[in-house]
Amino acid sequence: MSTRRPGSRSRSGLLSILAIASVSLIGACTVTSSATGSRPSAGMKVTSSAFSENGRIPAEHAGLGDCGGMNVSLPVAWTNLPANAKSVAVLLWDPDGANGLGVSHWVAYNIAADRRQLKSGEAQAGADFAMGPNVSGAAAYRGMCPPVGDLPHHYTLTVVASELPPGALPAGLGRDALLGALKGHALGGQSVVGLYSR
Numbered sequence: 001m002s003t004r005r006p007g008s009r010s011r012s013g014l015l016s017i018l019a020i021a022s023v024s025l026i027g028a029c030t031v032t033s034s035a036t037g038s039r040p041s042a043g044m045k046v047t048s049s050a051f052s053e054n055g056r057i058p059a060e061h062a063g064l065g066d067c068g069g070m071n072v073s074l075p076v077a078w079t080n081l082p083a084n085a086k087s088v089a090v091l092l093w094d095p096d097g098a099n100g101l102g103v104s105h106w107v108a109y110n111i112a113a114d115r116r117q118l119k120s121g122e123a124q125a126g127a128d129f130a131m132g133p134n135v136s137g138a139a140a141y142r143g144m145c146p147p148v149g150d151l152p153h154h155y156t157l158t159v160v161a162s163e164l165p166p167g168a169l170p171a172g173l174g175r176d177a178l179l180g181a182l183k184g185h186a187l188g189g190q191s192v193v194g195l196y197s198r
Helices: 011-036 175-182
Strands: 045-047 076-079 087-094 103-112 130-132 153-162 186-196
Touching (some): 087 175, 103 175, 130 175
Antiparallel strands (some): 087 153, 153 186
């Protein structure tokens, strides 16, 4: 004969109560969504046709010369932006670079949100969007160039949606200055990560 402390419930009884409560909560949420006519959002998504998540970035997007590439800017696309998004910023960051301090490869902004993408190689002089200085100080795309023999670096390609219209931000903002200017105006962001080594 088993003994039970007063006021205690069996494990199976507690699990049953939790299961019933969960089903009731899910049902209530479903009713609320249906009643208001709202649909769950798939959420903002960022992709690159050059590589899949955690896939290898093709060498053409790496830096020139010993870096092994042709310095062609990466393609990037965005979908399901938050409501009221008018512009986006695109950032390419190597958190593994500079001995773990990180390296900024590309700062692009004042890009119309409804454009939905930047094609491969669009980061050139005369582009219809602003670019800020990269790690070398040039307002341009700088292809990947990790040290020879390093494990693959993780290149984070991020899109930040903003309520600011294209052209609202001044030219020449570096990564940190851009992030500061977007405070209070950013609506959401997502990233896709690619790998590169040499």
